Amino acid sequence: MIxxxxxxGKAVVFLGQAISRMRLTSxxxxxxxxxxxxxxxxxxxxxxxxxxxxxxxxxxxxxxTLTRFGAADxxxxxxxxxxxxxxxxxxxxxxxxxxxxxxxxxxxxLMRATEQLDALDLMAIDPMERIVQPRLIAGLIAVPALxxxxxxxxxxxxxxxxxxxxxxDPMSFWGNMQNSVELGRDFLHGLGKSIGFGFLAAWLAVYFxxxxxxxxxxxxxxxxQTVIATAISVLVLDFVLSAFML
Amino acid sequence: MPDTHSQTAQPTIQFSDVSLxxxxxxxxxxxxxxxxxxxxxxxxxxxxxxxxxxxxxxxxQLKPDTGRVLVNGTAVNELSPKALNSYRKxxxxxxxxxxxFTDLTCFDNVALPLREHTNLPESLIxxxxxxxxxxxxxxxxxxxxxxxxxxGMNRRVAMARAMAMDPQLMLYDEPFAGLDPISMGISLxxxxxxxxxxxxxxxxxxxxxxxxxxxxHQACIIANGHVIAFAPPETLQEDPEPLVQQFMQGLPDGPVxxxxxxxxxxxxxxxxxQH
Ligand SMILES: Nc1ncnc2c1ncn2[C@@H]1O[C@H](COP(=O)(O)OP(=O)(O)OP(=O)(O)O)[C@@H](O)[C@H]1O
Ligand SMILES: [Mg+2]
Numbered sequence: 001m002i003x004x005x006x007x008x009g010k011a012v013v014f015l016g017q018a019i020s021r022m023r024l025t026s027x028x029x030x031x032x033x034x035x036x037x038x039x040x041x042x043x044x045x046x047x048x049x050x051x052x053x054x055x056x057x058x059x060x061x062x063x064x065t066l067t068r069f070g071a072a073d074x075x076x077x078x079x080x081x082x083x084x085x086x087x088x089x090x091x092x093x094x095x096x097x098x099x100x101x102x103x104x105x106x107x108x109x110l111m112r113a114t115e116q117l118d119a120l121d122l123m124a125i126d127p128m129e130r131i132v133q134p135r136l137i138a139g140l141i142a143v144p145a146l147x148x149x150x151x152x153x154x155x156x157x158x159x160x161x162x163x164x165x166x167x168x169d170p171m172s173f174w175g176n177m178q179n180s181v182e183l184g185r186d187f188l189h190g191l192g193k194s195i196g197f198g199f200l201a202a203w204l205a206v207y208f209x210x211x212x213x214x215x216x217x218x219x220x221x222x223x224x225q226t227v228i229a230t231a232i233s234v235l236v237l238d239f240v241l242s243a244f245m246l
Numbered sequence: 247m248p249d250t251h252s253q254t255a256q257p258t259i260q261f262s263d264v265s266l267x268x269x270x271x272x273x274x275x276x277x278x279x280x281x282x283x284x285x286x287x288x289x290x291x292x293x294x295x296x297x298x299x300x301x302x303x304x305x306x307q308l309k310p311d312t313g314r315v316l317v318n319g320t321a322v323n324e325l326s327p328k329a330l331n332s333y334r335k336x337x338x339x340x341x342x343x344x345x346x347f348t349d350l351t352c353f354d355n356v357a358l359p360l361r362e363h364t365n366l367p368e369s370l371i372x373x374x375x376x377x378x379x380x381x382x383x384x385x386x387x388x389x390x391x392x393x394x395x396x397x398g399m400n401r402r403v404a405m406a407r408a409m410a411m412d413p414q415l416m417l418y419d420e421p422f423a424g425l426d427p428i429s430m431g432i433s434l435x436x437x438x439x440x441x442x443x444x445x446x447x448x449x450x451x452x453x454x455x456x457x458x459x460x461x462x463h464q465a466c467i468i469a470n471g472h473v474i475a476f477a478p479p480e481t482l483q484e485d486p487e488p489l490v491q492q493f494m495q496g497l498p499d500g501p502v503x504x505x506x507x508x509x510x511x512x513x514x515x516x517x518x519x520q521h
Contacts, residue, residue, distance in 0.1 A: 027361070027362070114343065114345060114348070115341050115343060115345040116345050116346075116347055116348070118307065118341065118345065119339075119341060119345040119346075119347070121307070121334075122305055122307075122334055122337065122339045122341075123334070123358070123359045123362070124331045124332070124334040124335045124362075124363065125358070125359070125362050126331075
């Protein structure tokens, strides 16, 4: 019980240091763009495929359930609401941790192990500023963008199932959805969450890499910790945010 | 190597009464050392004696438990983070394993400190970087990544990077490890030449007793937490001190322990299942 609490405390102190040492220069800007590209591009394939199949299976299940209540028309609404508000942000954040988060952790952990962070320090270049800051900001921006892509792919999967498998009318599928989904209450709600999740995922990935022991086991352990800690804390934060925002 | 100004040289780096304990073991004990300005000083000593530790005290990565480390009159261990940063801009450090940035090419590795700390136009930076790489014989490898080079070549690129900003003080941690005789000779002369040309002060950690003669104005041997000898390398050979003789002749037994401290051999082997 004590250890996770200690770890949390250290992660908060680390974040405080990172934020207090942030600086905006043109060099930083370029590096941040590069990291957004890496974190985003690294995760694109997994987000696109998972999004499509989540949309497929979700529509299949909701049609089956709602038909029993004679409410099959509402399937598209259920799909959109559960995607925008919960599944999109949560699943994307966890997939992001597995794909981009682990590589950020391993990268920084190996930089520690091979003294690259020391070398930066000795050149009077702040590794917090050069290594940590761009990756934190990249997560903050990449995850919401990935969530939007995930949702789009899932809707596509839903339409595919409804129209081509169930033989429904695409117009009524879209129409029902448009009538009951609200921009602010549903779509922006989910987007707000995903910004929080993106920050959390990037923060934990960078933190575990930074504090990794300078050995191969240390780096291996750190990448595992990144996935576990992100999954748990995203789900906890999801509940807290939902409770406040609804 | 004869040197004419060793008597007049001012100490740049002064360790006074420095003690340091790491992991429960005393590494340095009440160590006093004055390293003169404008010269090449070799630091020698058995593996694990604390040579790298000594350099880490000079760079401010470690702080002594007691005592002071003065560089040009200011105590490094008392600098604020900001002052430490500006101090480090005057410092070139070659780490023991090179520590090149693996996601940058050799060119970008050497260019990094220049791009970060100067406002020079890119065309000028290009010239400086190629010049530095040329001096270590790797101008042709500028576009390669560190993983495409051998260990010794990596170290030479790291040397070029450490010299990129023309620092006043250069620290080299075992610059010759893993170098063939030719690159070793080149690196050796390079260290000496750069030191002379730029009027910098150089500290070189090395194990090569013989190379030190061509390299350094004076050599310092540390063992058992103390400086056991500090003299021009040619006189070290004649030093009557048994510690120094053991080191210069490479004898396993003597005042310097070859073995890491632990229980006696008999004790370890007789109850081997303790571990
Ligand atoms: N972070 C640390 N924690 C505990 N002990 C350490 C630490 N760093 C170094 N030491 C110990 O300090 C001693 C000196 O280490 P140092 O790296 O300075 O040796 P060295 O003289 O550079 O040796 P080598 O020639 O092998 O590089 C070693 O015995 C090592 O076990
Ligand atoms: Mg060493």
